[in-house]
Amino acid sequence: MTQLAFDTAHLLAGSLVLVSFLLLYQDRLYALLKIYALHALVLSASVAWQAYAQNAPHLYATAAIAFAFKAIVVPIALRRIIERLGIHREIETVVGIGFNMLTGMGLVALSMVVMLKVTPEAAPLAREDLAFALAVVLLGLLMMTTRRNAVSQVVGFMSLENGLVLAATGARGMPLVVEISFAFSILIAFIVIGLFLFRIRERFDTVDVGVLHRFRGETR
């Protein structure tokens, strides 16, 4: 593999981590969705580059799905949901932004240390990709745990999935079967989520998950 191919892959995967950080400090829903679209865009560019660099044409399909579905359809659909339901546009966070960012940095450092240490024998491309992918996954987890709003939890989950796609494409020649079914399961997951948002709306005027906690079975 040429140095250029490696550097570009590195750049794109690194950008994905950077965009994950951008997601982490958004405090308004519309902005969050726009950044998520950017996240998906970077992912699809990264996957497309991997397809080119590894000479694995089937990965272009994954890139196309990431682009069409995650960068365009999902953000628009979520935007519609927010508009139609009249959800509050500001996001409540459990902890402050500063603490969030610091924790995020710690997680990225952790994933670098862990992955680079255990994978000295793997191909350099796969190795760096896995490290970045783990960072994106952990940042997605962080976002899911520090947001109260259902929509932003969903966005956190989807950014986590993006990290997983990055990891799967970084692993050379991982069979296509898995990727396609993977894309499908994201689709299904999304339908389920959509279903839930509507169901939650039927009962309450909010999708703020914090409000739901009032109804916990134990406090009846």
Next chain:
Amino acid sequence: MTSLSFDAVPALLWTPLAGALLLALLPGDRLKALANVAVSLSTLLAALGLLIAPRPPAGTFVLIDDLNIVFIVLGSFVGFTTSVFSASYIAHEITVGRLAPAYVRFYHAMYQMLMFAMNLALVSNNIGLMWVAIELATLTTVVMVGLYRTHEALEAAWKYFILGSVGIGLALFGTILVYVAAEPVLGEGLPSMAWTSLIARVASFDPAMLNLAFVFLLLGYGTKVGLAPLHAWLPDAHAEGPTPISAVLSGLLLNVALYAVLRFKILLAGNGGAFAPGPLMVTMGLASAVFAVFMLYRRRDIKRMFAYSSIEHMGIITFAFGMGGPLANFAALLHMTMHSLAKSGIFFAVGHIAQVKGTQRIADIGGLTVTHPWLGWSLVVGVVAIAGLPPLGIFTSEFLVVSSTFARAPLLAVVLVFGLLVGLGALLLRLNTLAFGEPRGETHPREASYLPMLAHFGLVLGAGIYLPGPLVLWFRHVSGILG
């Protein structure tokens, strides 16, 4: 033998899948419930067929061996009895108006989808396919937990969905790492994801990568087993969903996730350089068991209480599998079987009890042996079984777990016995108010189906008194595989 040589695997997969389609189209609530039972029975027959039919050689995607047959037969059996229970349970829910017809259709179709997903996860020879199947199983149960659309049900489903997805995400990362570890040895493509080829060549994989992968896999699939600290979805999902789903979750889905963990444990054990996965499982299992028994004391909701008891028992099973060795593995397998049967039996009883009482609050239920002798005494038998008292089957398996631990790690055994005793106290305390004393709370008349419940408890009792020789041989053999 040729007359017997039908291929059971396609039947095992296509029957529930076709059943799901059929149930989505069939009219009439009664007909749907009956068709559900019929489809589940055919699946059970296909599963039993695995025992007698000659085994197909391991293919690219399908693998049948002694280990997964145990899970498949147990799973299909619980699936069938639950469908019988579900028929009378759902009929009552329709009568009282808790479920609209559209949801009944949805429920039955999803029930069979769940059976399909679980069988697929169990027979798959491909770590990626197994992951997809477990994800499918998660999604179907999420929508079923939210079926009643009450505040509590929605919150439970949402929590389950979020935690389940996190778990499934971590498991996928672990799966990818296993592939990355295998790829330099086995080459690109499907062989690097097939159990059979992975096991054959695992000795030459990079051990550090396998270690990391196992941590992710244990955390990921462990979430679905209900191991602390990622168990938070389990009590809510059990308490707020329809009771047949609670029975299937405890009796089936937790086992399937555990099966995934066990497969990877076998994989790691084959690599000399990788760490021993046992201690990790021992720690998580013991922590879950001890944590759950203390949580048993303050429960006010009857289904939630038995959900915590499921966490306890899954903890004990994971602990025993983590200890490893022929005796502990044997005990764990037996305990898993007994727990599946006893716990789903208890949920059958509890489902009917909640319906006759119109509530799940423990404070509003009392004196059941007086007002409803069949249900009351079944609950007594079930709780005595699950608490691990003789002569029922769980006593045998818990005794084996404890005695094998005493021989090798006495300190851990002390902790375990302490946990078991605390749990026993909590269960008997609650049982006393639930089953005996003055009848409390209002009572609604209803017809119950006792057969599934009695069948389960009968089997647990039978196993406590006498374990058939072939079963013992089979479990011994599987324990050997597990190492």
